Amino acid sequence: MADVILNVKNLDISFKTSAGMVHAIRGIDFDLERGETVAIVGESGSGKSVTMKAAMGILAKNAVVNSGTIDFTYKNQEGVYGSVNILDKDKKWLRNHINGKRISMVFQDPMTSLDPTMNIGKQLVEGMLLHTNMTKEEARAKAIRLLKEVGIEDAEKRMRQYPHQLSGGMRQRVVIAIALSCDPDLLICDEPTTALDVTIQAKIIELIKRVQKERGISVIYITHDLGVVAKVADYVNVMYAGKIVEKGLVDEVFYDPRHPYTWGLLSAMPDLDTDDDRLYTIPGSPPNLLQEVKGDAFAPRNQFALEIDDKEEPPMFQLTKNHFAATWLLDERAPKVEMPKELRERLDRMKREAEKYGN
Amino acid sequence: MAIDYSGQPLLKVENLKQHFKVSNTYTVKAVEGVSFEIYPGETYGLVGESGSGKSTIGRSVIRLYDPTSGSITFDGTDITKKLTRADKKKLRTEMQMIFQDPMSSLNPRKKVEDIIGEGLDIHHTYENRAQRDRLIKDILAKVGLAPEHASRYPHQFSGGQRQRVGIARALIMNPKLIIADECISALDVSIQAQVVNLMKDIQQETGAAYLFIAHDLSMVKYISDRIGVLHLGHLLETGTTEEIFSNPIHPYTKSLLSAIPEPNPIVEKNRVAESYDYKTSGIDYNQGFNHHVGGSHYVKCTDQEFAKWA
Numbered sequence: 001m002a003d004v005i006l007n008v009k010n011l012d013i014s015f016k017t018s019a020g021m022v023h024a025i026r027g028i029d030f031d032l033e034r035g036e037t038v039a040i041v042g043e044s045g046s047g048k049s050v051t052m053k054a055a056m057g058i059l060a061k062n063a064v065v066n067s068g069t070i071d072f073t074y075k076n077q078e079g080v081y082g083s084v085n086i087l088d089k090d091k092k093w094l095r096n097h098i099n100g101k102r103i104s105m106v107f108q109d110p111m112t113s114l115d116p117t118m119n120i121g122k123q124l125v126e127g128m129l130l131h132t133n134m135t136k137e138e139a140r141a142k143a144i145r146l147l148k149e150v151g152i153e154d155a156e157k158r159m160r161q162y163p164h165q166l167s168g169g170m171r172q173r174v175v176i177a178i179a180l181s182c183d184p185d186l187l188i189c190d191e192p193t194t195a196l197d198v199t200i201q202a203k204i205i206e207l208i209k210r211v212q213k214e215r216g217i218s219v220i221y222i223t224h225d226l227g228v229v230a231k232v233a234d235y236v237n238v239m240y241a242g243k244i245v246e247k248g249l250v251d252e253v254f255y256d257p258r259h260p261y262t263w264g265l266l267s268a269m270p271d272l273d274t275d276d277d278r279l280y281t282i283p284g285s286p287p288n289l290l291q292e293v294k295g296d297a298f299a300p301r302n303q304f305a306l307e308i309d310d311k312e313e314p315p316m317f318q319l320t321k322n323h324f325a326a327t328w329l330l331d332e333r334a335p336k337v338e339m340p341k342e343l344r345e346r347l348d349r350m351k352r353e354a355e356k357y358g359n
Numbered sequence: 360m361a362i363d364y365s366g367q368p369l370l371k372v373e374n375l376k377q378h379f380k381v382s383n384t385y386t387v388k389a390v391e392g393v394s395f396e397i398y399p400g401e402t403y404g405l406v407g408e409s410g411s412g413k414s415t416i417g418r419s420v421i422r423l424y425d426p427t428s429g430s431i432t433f434d435g436t437d438i439t440k441k442l443t444r445a446d447k448k449k450l451r452t453e454m455q456m457i458f459q460d461p462m463s464s465l466n467p468r469k470k471v472e473d474i475i476g477e478g479l480d481i482h483h484t485y486e487n488r489a490q491r492d493r494l495i496k497d498i499l500a501k502v503g504l505a506p507e508h509a510s511r512y513p514h515q516f517s518g519g520q521r522q523r524v525g526i527a528r529a530l531i532m533n534p535k536l537i538i539a540d541e542c543i544s545a546l547d548v549s550i551q552a553q554v555v556n557l558m559k560d561i562q563q564e565t566g567a568a569y570l571f572i573a574h575d576l577s578m579v580k581y582i583s584d585r586i587g588v589l590h591l592g593h594l595l596e597t598g599t600t601e602e603i604f605s606n607p608i609h610p611y612t613k614s615l616l617s618a619i620p621e622p623n624p625i626v627e628k629n630r631v632a633e634s635y636d637y638k639t640s641g642i643d644y645n646q647g648f649n650h651h652v653g654g655s656h657y658v659k660c661t662d663q664e665f666a667k668w669a
């Protein structure tokens with residue numbers, strides 16, 4: 001069933017600050033189908049969290065939506081499918097119909113979504129009582145099961161603990177358990193595993209995958225961890241300065257990246273096989289979004305920038321059915337530019353390794 | 360910069376225990392007899408799974424907790440005993456912590472410039488307002504934030520930007536020891552690299568030592584001189600980065616190293632990580648004691664286990 005559950009069109013958002021308007025989201029389009037997993041990657045400050053907060057209808061007070069729609073399709077109480085534009089609805093309506101129930105979000109900073117004065121058992125159970133028909137006993141049993149599934153030992157005893165008595169990663173896992181507790185249609189995970197070691201990370205990813213298979217939910221992962229993206233995602237969106245600059249199937253973007261920013265991102269990933277003293281970083285810094293960006297926002301940091309990059313914004317060039325990138329390098333008039341040699345070698349190495357799996 | 364391992368360590372933690380009594384029947388033994396040393400200019404990486412006691416060690420060292428037992432010596436002063444005013448002042452300036460959860464460690468009602476400048480204000484380490492502002496602008500630039508960020512409040516930042524505010528607040532004091540608790544985990548790779556490079560530069564410049572707490576072994580490998588592997592409150596293995604990565608002895612260390620994900624979709628989707636389950640492993644951490652593998656490489660285990668693994 002290839003139906004679209006979330007459709008974001010031409011989303012454009014600014015924030016009022018004492019220094020002026022910060023133009024954080026500059027025209028974003030994407031679709032998410034039922035059962036799919038999409039990863040959003042990109043530099044710190046590129047607009048990943050703001051985009052998803054918009055989809056939950058929980059933007060900060062100083063946010064201004066300049067344009068766009070976010071259509072969410074779901075089955076209502078009568079069992080009929082319908083769509084709403086999240087941006088048209090007020091917070092109260094969303095709290096009653098959407099948030100926590102049909103869309104749940106695991107926030108980047110777990111403390112912001114936990115109540116410091118309430119034990120975690122109560123926080124888990126309350127959500128379920130509010131959003132589902134479960135009895136108190138059923139909710140409690142499910143809470144304990146979920147805590148065990150996210151790898152928390154002594155789950156029964158931990159239910160009575162307060163957030164500050166848990167480690168950072170445990171808090172993060174409690175938030176994941178809360179997000180899964182009401183069986184949402186769409187799960188948005190903002191850096192869900194950043195504070196987690198690889199073993200527990202793998203456990204959580206398995207859990208989410210299993211729930212996804214059982215219930216056909218869609219998942220959006222926001223993460224800077226490209227290893228996690230490789231593991232979980234069907235599709236990847238690469239964001240830079242409030243825009244999606246490259247998107248495609250995860251294999252396309254990781255084995256055949258086309259945007260120079262994606263090249264930089266993949267090059268910066270530390271590699272256990274190389275032994276350099278200094279890590280590669282993308283030179284320069286992201287544009288100041290207090291000023292309007294002219295041309296390609298990545299141009300000042302792009303060693304392959306063309307003259308046109310300073311004047312005109314590149315459109316999305318289509319490479320395959322799913323693979324798109326917004327860089328003038330893909331224009332037929334552009335000189336032929338190859339990705340940096342080190343990255344080429346690294347990708348070749350990755351592909352050789354992948355071949356062992358018969359693909 | 361060469362580290363002088365023959366001199367006095369900057370920090371010496373001996374047999375530290377930190378227990379939390381949650382109820383009459385439930386005590387969490389977060390740290391169970393941990394010992395390690397950090398030398399001036401050195402970076403000691405502390406790794407281990409979620410809940411293994413990493414943050415608790417950091418918080419005990421900076422004396423947010425009273426240790427259950429054991430001793431902590433900083434720059435020649437025993438800081439587990441009752442502290443004098445002078446000791447406290449020294450501790451608050453010369454040791455800084457970058458906290459794991461940036462949102463809850465930054466005062467939401469204060470502008471970022473005042474959060475970063477707080478330490479300077481308390482200890483009057485500037486001559487005039489202009490110098491204070493310059494110090495703040497400089498440190499903002501160093502962590503990759505813009506001057507106009509100074510007048511914003513913590514919630515008006517992205518997660519990674521907020522984490523850098525916490526880093527700036529610690530670095531501005533020029534401390535001798537920085538406890539960095541997962542200080543780069545919310546950052547994308549390029550900025551992680553930028554911050555790690557910055558921390559290395561500052562270390563070159565000022566000779567600061569780091570206790571670098573992380574679960575991401577690939578970054579720990581880059582920044583650390585030595586590494587300690589923690590599990591369930593026990594320091595199971597310690598040694599130079601080279602020793603740990605090329606010759607891991609403890610099965611737990613091996614499982615940690617086997618699981619580092621790579622940006623390779625086909626490989627990752629087919630990978631089965633080596634698993635380690637303490638309960639079924641037959642190992643009892645309480646029976647173990649330090650065995651010398653060679654150099655500065657030690658592993659905590661019984662004689663039989665050592666004979667089997669090494």
Ligand SMILES: Nc1ncnc2c1ncn2[C@@H]1O[C@H](COP(=O)(O)OP(=O)(O)OP(=O)(O)O)[C@@H](O)[C@H]1O
Nearest residue numbers: 015024044045046047048049050060515517518519
């Ligand atoms: N309430 C706000 N007021 C002003 N600016 C804001 C506000 N919220 C976010 N911003 C700005 O919008 C931009 C995008 O922020 P966002 O949180 O989406 O980044 P992100 O991609 O999630 O980054 P990270 O990886 O660091 O979490 C940033 O430059 C941030 O400073």
Ligand SMILES: Nc1ncnc2c1ncn2[C@@H]1O[C@H](COP(=O)(O)OP(=O)(O)OP(=O)(O)O)[C@@H](O)[C@H]1O
Nearest residue numbers: 165166167168169379389409410411412413414415
């Ligand atoms: N104030 C407290 N009261 C009770 N228990 C606590 C307290 N602080 C920490 N703990 C417990 O101590 C153990 C170790 O926690 P700690 O925060 O040190 O873990 P960590 O290694 O930093 O994990 P993470 O990687 O998830 O941050 C956990 O079981 C935690 O619940």
Ligand SMILES: [Mg+2]
Nearest residue numbers: 049108517518
């Ligand atoms: Mg974010």
Ligand SMILES: [Mg+2]
Nearest residue numbers: 167168414459
């Ligand atoms: Mg911690």
